[in-house]
Amino acid sequence: MENDINILLKQIKENHTGNRYIAGIDGLSRSGKTTLVNHLSHYLKKNNIPYVIFHIDDHIVERNKRYNTGEEEWYEYYSLQWDVKWLSHHFFKKLKSAQMLSLPFYDNERDTCEFRDIYLPERCVIIIEGVFLQREEWKNHFDFLVFLECSREKRFLRENAETQKKIEKFKNRYWKAEEHYLHTEFPKENADFLIEG
Structure with a gap:
């Protein structure tokens, strides 16, 4: 991991x-994205490089917009979990120029979204971490994209025991959406840098 971070830091510098x-840190669920971002932020801090981190999962929509919609489960996860177009216009397109972003943050316990203002330094590294970052609507807004490659088996074992019991949800919702992503956007092949997660 340290060698990968050194390569990333060199790229950023x-x-x-x-x-x-x-910079986008892309990868499927439980591939190690957050761990990589935590390491990367430590190195950026040590090297006095100002940075802002966004986790795309902070900006999902309320449950009634992504569950029991009449669409297939995998489609709900891939296409309805986020308001893709809204984020494209009000988040991604503004990253280079806006002094402040007003973004919806999802509260899982209350199943609500609350807007917060995020101020961006004029000069900084913006790290966005999450799944499906290389979807058509978002991928061109990045200067550099990393994809964490990690086998489904290894990722599934990182889920807690209770979550692992919900195998049907993985088969119908998550894994089908991941397959769709891998076979339509080719994130491994199109990323600027591939890391084994």
Whole structure:
């Protein structure tokens, strides 16, 4: 992991010449994205590089918009979990220029979204971590994209025992959506940097 982070840091240092540099940490569920981002933020801090981190899962929609919609479960997860178009216009397209972003943050316990204002430094590295970042609507907003490659078996074992019992949900919702992503957007092949998670 340390070697991968050094390569990423070198990439950021060499290319972070403009006002903002947008790096995407993409990968399927439980592939190690958050762990990588935590390590990366530690190194950025140590190297005095200002940064802002966004977790795409903070910006999902309320349950009634993504469950029991009449669509197939995998489609609900892939296409309805986020308001893809809204995020494209009000988040991704504004990252380079906006001083402030107003974004919906999802509260799982209350199943509500609350808007918060996020201020962006004029010069910084913006790290966005999450699944399906290389979807058609979002991928062109990144300066650099990392994909964490990790087998389904290994990722499934990282789920807690209670979650592992819900195998049908994985088969119908998550894994079908992941297959769709892998076979339509080719994230492994199109990423700038591939890491074994």
